[in-house]
Amino acid sequence: EVDAGVALRIKTGTTDSPRQYFTYTDFGELLPTTEAAWTDMQDSALLSCHGKCGTIILKKEPNWRGPVVQDRDNWTPWSGPIRGGTVRLALPKGQWFQVLVNMRSSDPAHVARLESVRIEVLPLLVPRLVGEVAINLEGSEATLTEVPLGEPTDLTYAIRADFEGRSAAGFDAIRIATPSRPEFLSLMRGEPLEEIELNAAAIETDDGGLTIFLPAPVEGSEEIRVGLRTALFRVSEKLLGEVFVTSNSEVRQVIDEGNATDDLTTDQLQVVSVDELPDAISGLVVEPRAFTPNGDGRNDELRISYTLFGVIDAQVEIGIYTLDGRLVRTLDVEPQSAGPSDPVTWNGRDESGELLAPGLYLCQVGTDASRGRFAETAPISLAY
Numbered sequence: 001e002v003d004a005g006v007a008l009r010i011k012t013g014t015t016d017s018p019r020q021y022f023t024y025t026d027f028g029e030l031l032p033t034t035e036a037a038w039t040d041m042q043d044s045a046l047l048s049c050h051g052k053c054g055t056i057i058l059k060k061e062p063n064w065r066g067p068v069v070q071d072r073d074n075w076t077p078w079s080g081p082i083r084g085g086t087v088r089l090a091l092p093k094g095q096w097f098q099v100l101v102n103m104r105s106s107d108p109a110h111v112a113r114l115e116s117v118r119i120e121v122l123p124l125l126v127p128r129l130v131g132e133v134a135i136n137l138e139g140s141e142a143t144l145t146e147v148p149l150g151e152p153t154d155l156t157y158a159i160r161a162d163f164e165g166r167s168a169a170g171f172d173a174i175r176i177a178t179p180s181r182p183e184f185l186s187l188m189r190g191e192p193l194e195e196i197e198l199n200a201a202a203i204e205t206d207d208g209g210l211t212i213f214l215p216a217p218v219e220g221s222e223e224i225r226v227g228l229r230t231a232l233f234r235v236s237e238k239l240l241g242e243v244f245v246t247s248n249s250e251v252r253q254v255i256d257e258g259n260a261t262d263d264l265t266t267d268q269l270q271v272v273s274v275d276e277l278p279d280a281i282s283g284l285v286v287e288p289r290a291f292t293p294n295g296d297g298r299n300d301e302l303r304i305s306y307t308l309f310g311v312i313d314a315q316v317e318i319g320i321y322t323l324d325g326r327l328v329r330t331l332d333v334e335p336q337s338a339g340p341s342d343p344v345t346w347n348g349r350d351e352s353g354e355l356l357a358p359g360l361y362l363c364q365v366g367t368d369a370s371r372g373r374f375a376e377t378a379p380i381s382l383a384y
Contacts, residue, residue: 002110007102008082012094013075020073022066030066041065080313080337122251125171125243126218128162130258133239134266136227141265147232149275150307154185157226157239160260161218171243171253172217177209178230179237179271180339184210185227189218193225207339213246223261233338234310236272280314280374283307283340286363293348293355294384302380303343304331306365311338314367318344320380321362328356348382358383 011018021038022030033041043065060066078100079089103112134145136154147153157176176182184203187196196215204211210228218224241255257268284306292299308314318331328350333341346363349355361382366375 002105003107004103004105004110004112005083006112006114007104009078009080009100009102010082010089010097011076011078011100012097013071014094014096015071015074016096018071018075018096018098020069020071022068024060024062024064024066026062028060031062033066038065038068081335122253123169125169125245125251125253126161127164127166127168129159129243129253129255130162130260131157131159131241131255131269132257132260132264132266133157133269133271134264143265143267145266145268145271146274147271149273149277149309150231150233152183152229152231154227154229155239155271156264157228157241158260158264159224159226159241159243159255160221160258161224161243162221163219164221169245170217170219171245172214173244173246173249174212174214174224174226174241175209175244175252176212176226176228176239176241178228178239179233180231181205181207182210182228182230184212185229186225187212187227188225189214189222191222193223217245218243225261231339232271232273233308234273234312235277236270239269239271241269277310277371279376280309280311280367280369280371281306281316281365281376282309284363284365284376284378286378286380289381291348291380291382292384293382301345301347302363303345304363304365305341305343306376307340308336308338308367310371311336311367311369313337314369316341316365316367319364319366320346321364323360323362328361356382 017035019035021033021035023033023038023041025031041063081102099117101114103114105112134140134142134156135147136156145155159174182205184205187198188194189196198212198215202213202215210226212226242252243255244252255269259267286302286304288299290299291302293301304318308316313335314337315335316333318333319327320329320331321327329346330351331344331346333344359382361380362377363380364375364377366373
């Protein structure tokens with residue numbers, strides 16, 4: 001019963017440290033080294049002009065410490081914040097993982113506490129499971145899946161299950177994460193491939209991806225191809241996938257990147273944009289045009305929608321202003337990732353709950369991104 005909370009973020013990696021350490025060559029160029037070796041080196045940042053100047057001298061020579069950076073080659077970025085409940089993260093599997101815990105409290109007398117962490121080691125459903133994604137272009141030999149930004153694009157998602165002669169539980173369901181709400185197009189499986197008809201109950205879509213329940217489980221080596229349509233709203237996105245058994249959906253196995261079929265040539269799950277990123281906020285729409293919050297059941301609420309580009313968990317601010325710039329109402333929204341927003345409604349009332357006078361107002365939607373501050377404004381006509 002206090003205003004406090006906990007948010008978790010997770011990342012995985014294939015090395016024992018999420019950082020990369022560097023020293024220098026004889027020519028002053030960066031040279032990778034180990035953490036242990038870097039720790040024993042001399043710290044060039046401690047060198048100065050003996051108090052005679054404020055400039056720090058960096059000694060770029062062998063056996064002197066260089067920079068320490070995040071290892072983006074062997075480690076994933078931090079996941080989105082997990083604030084409660086059970087959330088499954090389709091992170092690439094790795095030998096190592098880190099958990100970042102942020103605790104927030106609005107009152108020094110209130111506290112949020114992490115009491116326990118449980119780690120489960122689960123058996124593989126398939127000894128080898130790889131996937132790749134490509135744009136639907138006949139005869140394409142592209143090694144990178146490039147798509148237009150913000151436009152729905154047809155993609156082929158190929159999965160190769162290889163049991164390598166070993167016994168494993170197999171799976172009967174597939175989950176594919178997409179950058180926006182996808183549309184299911186087709187399913188093919190087998191050796192050779194045959195199209196499989198699915199009923200509506202076997203397909204589930206949401207803002208985060210697509211789940212397919214197979215009519216028969218995968219218990220031996222075979223290929224599966226999923227056709228889907230989705231849109232990209234960031235510079236790049238990895239369409240992470242995982243498989244599971246419907247009778248125990250908690251046990252899931254991530255699909256690794258690799259050569260699932262010789263018909264596709266990407267060998268990866270990354271999708272990238274061929275366009276430059278537009279402003280972080282675009283396509284602001286306020287409707288209906290005749291906004292009349294008089295309680296007659298018609299056009300009583302204003303619907304505000306927009307699209308975000310190139311952001312992750314952005315805090316969006318929506319304000320209603322008079323023409324002279326006075327803020328009369330702030331609309332609260334949850335942090336959002338890139339893509340079309342759910343409509344935000346306004347009932348024509350100010351912060352105190354009073355109906356505003358008829359006239360012209362301005363709706364401004366803004367957010368702070370790593371690229372700077374972005375905002376879009378649209379006029380509102382309020383009448384009775």
